[in-house]
Amino acid sequence: MKQPIGIIAGGGALPVQIVADLRARGEPVLVVAIRDEAAPELAATADAELGWGQIGQLFKTLKRGGCDRVLLIGAVSRRPDFASVVGDLGTMRRLPTILKALIGGDDSLLTRVIGLFEADGLRVVGVPDVAPSLLAPAGRICGREPADGALRDLRLAHKAVARLGELDIGQAAVALGGRVIALEGAEGTDAMLERCAGLRASGRVRAKGRAGVLVKAAKPGQDLRVDLPTIGPRTIDLAVAAQLAGIAIEAGRSLIAQQDETVARAEAAGLFLYGLNGGEVA
Structure with missing residues (x-):
């Protein structure tokens, strides 16, 4: 009998989709929803719903469920606070390690979180390991092939993302008319795109019709088990x-x-989606 995969579920539709995909393929899962983060429909059916401060209870739940692997998936809107730490001896025992993990950028945080699980004998896996069909394919996904101006903006935005990644700042950038007009920071991709809309509406950035390209890519040397760049219907x-x-x-x-809804919305809007092969246009 297979040991279940422990799913630590944050926000958004992706954890819901992955849990459904794994169950459809007969993979046993044990779902732990992060309180105030996980989608309500997932939290309602999860094996447990725990707050950030209940680390000890989390490890007990995974061990009792027989999990040997853990997948950390979904958006997290805030860094942990430990208001619920009182009474959770497992959290208190690990607190020095947890506090060290909170120092630094997103990459250092995620690396240390992985180390926390591995120190307890749990193997952290990523989406490429358990649901590779969700990964973006190479080349044209939908829409027309990028025209010359779009290709120029695409390549420029990709260079900007690489620089951002080196500094552990973000995973996305927008270029338009041969210049970078927005970089992703702690606010995330959605807020960055809202800023871009404001720039166009105010006339600070001028262009005729549809112009400019959003590029999202993993940071150089990023651990692909966590925090992969993601787009969805709202991104479109x-x-x-x-x-x-x-x-x-x-x-x-x-x-x-x-995926189906995301591609359909892009098609309907006349927006191209493109998969960069090795960071380059195929």
């Missing part, structure tokens, strides 16, 4: 509102959540 809606021409994501190292 915000890109359309920002009057962009298209979106490029890194093939094999990025995710398309709700």
Whole structure:
């Protein structure tokens, strides 16, 4: 009998999709929803719903369920606070390690979180290990092939993302008319795209019709088990509102959540989606 995969579920549709995909393939799962983060429909059916401070209870739940692997998936809107730490001896015992993990950027945090699980004998796996069909393919995904101006913007935004990644800042950038107009920071991709829409509406960035490209890519040397760049239906809606021409994501190292709906919305809006093969246009 297979040992279940422990799913630590944050927010968004992706954890729901992955749990459904694994169950459809007969893979046993044990779902732990992060309180106030996981989607309500997932939290309602999860094996446990725990707050950030209940680390000890989390490890007990995984061990009692027979899990030997853990998948950390979904958005987290805030860094942990430990208001619920009182009474959870497992958290208190690990607190020095946890506090060290909170120092530094996103990559250092995620690396230390992985180490926390591995120290307890749990193997952390990623989406490429358990649901590779969700990864972005290479080449044209939908829409027209990027025209010359879009290709120029695509390549420029990709260079900007690489620089951002080196500094552990973000995974996305937008270029338009041969210049970078927005970089992703702690606010995330959605807020960055909303800024782009504001720039177009105010006339600070001028272009005729749809123009500009959003690029999302993994950071150089990123651990692909956690925090893969992701787009979904809302990304498409915000890109359309920002009057962009298209979106490029890194093939094999990025995710398309709700893939059918995401591609259908892009097609309907006349937006191209493109998978960068090894960081380059195929």
